[in-house]
Amino acid sequence: MVWEWLTEDVSRWITVDLWGLISGHPWWSGLIAIGTLTTLILLAKLLSFLFGAGTYAYAYVGNDEDSTVTPGEAVDPDVLTFKMKQLAAMSATGFEQACADLLARDGFRSTRRVEGAGDLGVDVTARDHDDRLLILQCKQYSSPVGSGHVQKFNGTARLHHGADVPIMIGLNGFTQPAIHFAAHHDLILMGRPELKRWAHGQHLYEVLGIPSTTQ
Structure with missing residues (x-):
């Protein structure tokens, strides 16, 4: 009985009645199809956002080539971390804010991102x-x-801003002349390997080898 209903009634409804409705009202059928497809796409994006956003800024365990987390290792979900791919995909403003957030994570005080033109080489400040x-x-x-960017930073970090700890961050590192200049003028450069360790949970001063009496 069920097979007869499927093969006769349902088959007839799909091949005759439904097709007759579509062929008799092509414009309405097209609008309905477009509306249904649009709704499904929006629903898929909403589900992706709801289930994906919560893991954006936290440690990732898996096959990510930039991950420093050992598979199976317990990860504290309350520790703010970023993958290098996430940092690379951010806007310039987002990258600066991520650095500010990591400073706050490490317990630095008065952390803020400097906005607007005329910042004279400072993107983030903290104590x-x-x-x-x-x-x-943050580059x-x-x-x-x-080297030119490092020289400009050297001219403003201490003289203009009074920095005790001037740090330039390069997502993809620095040229050799830039490294030599920074070493000669006692500037701290954070290249990709150091940034990776910091972004994945290690304290900034541990990464850079900077002593702190209260760290």
């Missing part, structure tokens, strides 16, 4: 527990940061 002023310039370039 550590020894009340030293950190000045960060999200797709290629290594050159």
Whole structure:
């Protein structure tokens, strides 16, 4: 009986009645089809956002080539971390804010991102527990940061902003002349390996080898 209903009644409804409705009202059928497809796409995006957003800024365990987490290792979900791919995909403003958030995670005080033009080489400021002023310039370039940018940072970090700890961050590292210049002028450069360790949960001062009396 069920087979007879499927093969006769349901088959007839699909092949005759439904097709007759579509062929008799092509415009309405097209609008309904478009509306249904649009609804399904929006629903899929909403579900992706709801189930994906919660893991955006936290440690990832899996096959990510940038992950430092050992598969199966317990990860504290309350520790803010970023994958390198996430940092690379951010806007320049988002990258600066991520650095500010990581400073706050590490317990730095008065952390803020400097907005607007005329910042004179400072993107993020903060103070550590020894009340030293950190000045960060964040470069999200797709290629290594050159010596010219480091020289400009050297001219403003201490003289203009009074930085105790001047740090320039390069998502994809620095050229050799830039590294030599920074070493000669006692500037701190954070290249990709150091940024990766910081973004994945290690304290900034541990990564950079900076002593702190209260860390």
